[in-house]
Amino acid sequence: MGWGTDSEIAAYEAMIAQFEEAYPDVEVEYIVVADNEFDTKLQTMIGAGECPDVFYCNIDKMMKYAATGNLYDLTEYVENNEIFSPDNVWSCLNDLYRYDGETQGQGSIYALPKDVSAFPIFYNVDLFEAAGVTPPTAEDPWDWNDFLEAAKKLTTGEGDNKIYGTGAYSLESAxxxxxxxxxxxxxxxxxxxxxxxxxxxxWCADLSLVHGVAPTPAESSALSDYDRFKQGKLAMVGAGTWSLADFWENCDFEWNVMNWPVSPNTGESAIWFGSAGLAVSSTTKAPEAACNLAAYLAFNEDAQRTAYQMGQAIPMLKDMATGEFAEMDKYPADKQVLFDMLENNARLATQSRTFNQEWFNEFNSNTAAVFNGEMSAQEYCASINDTVQQLLDESIEQKAEYANS
Structure with a gap:
């Protein structure tokens, strides 16, 4: 059971068909659930004793599902099967789905990564050339000031013809x-x-509030940054590599990718990476077949090739990514940017390392006050700090309760 866009569903239908051909004695029923309903549906099925044998496992939920005994321990399976070489998988993935009852990233393996997603800045090459903007390189990265100057040059027009230089800036990166x-x-x-x-x-808020180079929150609600970019009305947008198929099909301009600028205060760049896991139910009646399916979808070369050719994901096998994927004659031209991000700049989101995310949701609950100019960032963070801390304390207590139950 999984979730996904139409392109992801099509890719997984093809990958499952490949698995069934490789394992002719196994038949797979593929269930698709909307991502915003997935966790509720999964919990209902678990409660009814009808848990899927293999299912997507959001990294944010992994610790909770492991602590409640709903995930099959894959450690022995991984150790006894040559399903992948750690040296040939992006290092950020190797220990991602481990949990020892206390710390994410340590202990037993409770899922295999179904994908890895870099989150670069996609940019409209045509608009860059028209504005005389030269994109950054690994050797000569932009800092925040360079990014702002470029965004100003790229912001043109009025009304329906308005083109903004950038969409919302990744707060994690900043x-x-x-x-x-x-x-x-x-x-x-x-x-x-x-x-x-x-x-x-x-700084993120001021891109719109002070400098006018990004859409206002109201404008982004009316037309998302993502869709604005596809329409050629936004020069730069942060998006995941799960967008490749959509951009191939729906962007009628040349586009490329760049890394996130460095802070002028540190000279460092950072950004989050995305991944969901493939977990096996602890109650499965077919553990070997279920483990084989998870491993096939995660690491089999044929499946990985299908995934990247259909624009679903960067291969998790590094030699395939830096080889045939890099040489593929499709945008982006600078695929090395994606590899550099995964190897050097990618970090797991902070909230994915805590037992629940309620503290993080509370932080995000009214950041609009900053982006609308109703409060300064300093005022907002001071006003909500104690509430966020209380929710974090409750998350820590909940983890201890689950560990002792």
Missing amino acids: VWSNGAEWLDPTLTEVKITDPAFTEALQ
Whole structure:
């Protein structure tokens, strides 16, 4: 059971057909559920004793499902099968779905990665050339000031003909590259009032509020940054590599990718990477077939080739990614940017490392006040800090309760 866009569904139908050909004694029923209904549906099926043998496992939910005994421990299967070489898989994935009852990233393996997604800045090459903007390179990266100057040059027109230089800037990239974090290294203390954090948040908001190079929140509600980019009305947008198939089909202009700028304060760049897992139910009546299916979809060369050729994901096998995927005659031209991000800049989102995400949801609950100019970033973070800390404390307590139950 999984979720996904039409292109993802088509890719997984093809990959499952390949698995059934490789394992002719196994028949797979593929269930698709809307992503915003998936967790509720899965919990209902678990409660009814009808859990799918293999299912997508959101990294944010992995610890909870493992702690409640709903995930099959894949450690022995992985150790006894040559399903992948750790040296040939992006290092950010190797321990991602481990959990020892205390820390995500350590202990037993409870899922295999179904994909890895880089989150670069996609840019409209035609608009860059028209504005005389030269994109950054790995050797000569932009900092925030360079990004802003480029966005100003790329912002043109009025009304329906308005073209904005950029969409919303990744707050994770701004915060992390500025040397700040949501939580301290022990994941027990909220750090959102750190001046480096509030500076990053304010800088993101000021792209629209002060500089007018990004759509206002109201404009983005009426037409998303993503769709605005596809229509040629936005020069730069942050998006995941799951967008490749959509952009191939629906962008009638040349586009490419770049890394996120470095902070002028640190000279560092950072961004999150995305992944969902393929978990096996602890109650499956066919553990070997279920494990084989998860492993096939995650690491089989034929399946990985199908996934990237259909624009679903970057191969998780590095030699395939840097080889045939890199040489594929489709945008983006600078695929090396994606590899550099995964190897050097990609970080797991902070909230994915905590037992639940209610503290993070609370932080996000009214950041619109900053982006609409009703509060400064400093005022907002100070106003919500204690509530976020309380929810984080409750998350820590909940993890301890599950561990002891």
